Amino acid sequence: MRLISATEVNLVETKERKDEKEKSKWLSWVVFAVMMAAVIFTFRYVIGITVISGNSMSQTIESNDVILSSHLLYQPERNDIIIFRDEHGYDVIKRIIALPNETIEISDGVVFVDGQPFEESYVSGISNDMEKTVVEEDAYFVMGDNRTPGESLDSRSADVGTIARERIKGEALLSLIPFRLF
Known part of the structure; x- marks a missing residue:
């Protein structure tokens, strides 16, 4: 039976921490990508923001007004x-x-x-x-x-x-x- 030294234990613990840190980093990127996709989907298919140019809707809406619109269903x-x-x-x-x-x-x-x-x-x-x-x-x-x-x-x-x-x-x-x- 072989005894494990304290140095070997520290090396194993350090490698495990590095692996956890690497997994955490990748998980952060995946979460970021999913959040960005949700934001893009929301602004493409659910809501929109439009800056008005012109006076065709004047008195209700004026030129340079910023409008929020709903596109979903x-x-x-x-x-x-x-x-x-x-x-x-x-x-x-x-x-x-x-x-x-x-x-x-x-x-x-x-x-x-x-x-x-x-x-x-x-x-x-x-x-x-x-x-x-x-x-x-x-x-x-x-x-x-x-x-x-x-x-x-x-x-x-x-x-x-x-x-x-x-x-x-x-x-x-x-x-x-x-x-x-x-």
Whole structure:
């Protein structure tokens, strides 16, 4: 039977501590990578932060406001302020006015949805008239809150048209800077 010396015991303990330290270091990196993936996933698919450029949503949202939006399991509804991707890849913010299969028209500056005047207390400016239009299936008619002609490029323009459901990223929840709820 061989006796183990104190030096050999110290060497074994030192090697075990080094192994533990190495495992701890790797575990720290794994935890860091998982946390970063969670942050990236959250900001890509759950919430978004957008800095507004332009006055198309003026008085509700102003240029340079910082907006927090929700992208998870969002179901579009009338009056929601949404963020969608335009055909050039830019994020755009507008308000849903008409839903799929509804009829919309503007007469004397008043918006009519399915023949009924649409109550809008948030609007600034007066919109030009627009002939009756039926919103396509799985699409939404959106407008900026600033209805002064030339201030908002939205569904009233043939260049934009209605917004297909798959282009909608999510709903604007609140303004972070300056802080206010919508």
